[in-house]
Amino acid sequence: EAGVAQSPRYKIIEKRQSVAFWCNPISGHATLYWYQQILGQGPKLLIQFQNNGVVDDSQLPKDRFSAERLKGVDSTLKIQPAKLEDSAVYLCASSLMGSTGELFFGEGSRLTVL
């Protein structure tokens, strides 16, 4: 079974530029998550989708971050404009059963903002 796919794996941009990350979850997984992991910290939830609807985006900095999950499958996370403090690994995860089920993580997209 194919795992969660993410791209790009690495991205370097200058502050005030924009960037987009893509995630393809495991087939059949209704729930998709984006987490931000800053160096030395644990993953922090940015947004949770159930199919193509948003369940929780309370910790998403909506002035610069946006995410969508069209058709309830793939998802895109965008940052515009980026700040230095956005440097982190962006992890996508999916699950069958929502937050009580096992989360399957992608390899992550490492963003460096200069």
Next chain:
Amino acid sequence: AQRVTQPEKLLSVFKGAPVELKCNYSYSGSPELFWYVQYSRQRLQLLLRHISRESIKGFTADLNKGETSFHLKKPFAQEEDSAMYYCAQSGRRALTFGSGTRLQVQP
């Protein structure tokens, strides 16, 4: 707010020694607790969850509601156990993770 605390950033032990990775949670309801592990150059993956009450790779974790703890234990550490370990809880929202503990098992 949900909070998970892992007080140790690094735990270094010798092969064969017992291991205990500490985790305390803050959710006052009936949380579900998990341990996730990330081996070098691999994805973050589930190690065990308190509901299943099983031992995975020799690791066990007991939920202590009185102390709001979910410590991870293994009686005899192996070199292949070296990894980052994250405690996580779910309650009203998706998983909340602790800051992680790096376990180094020396030969």
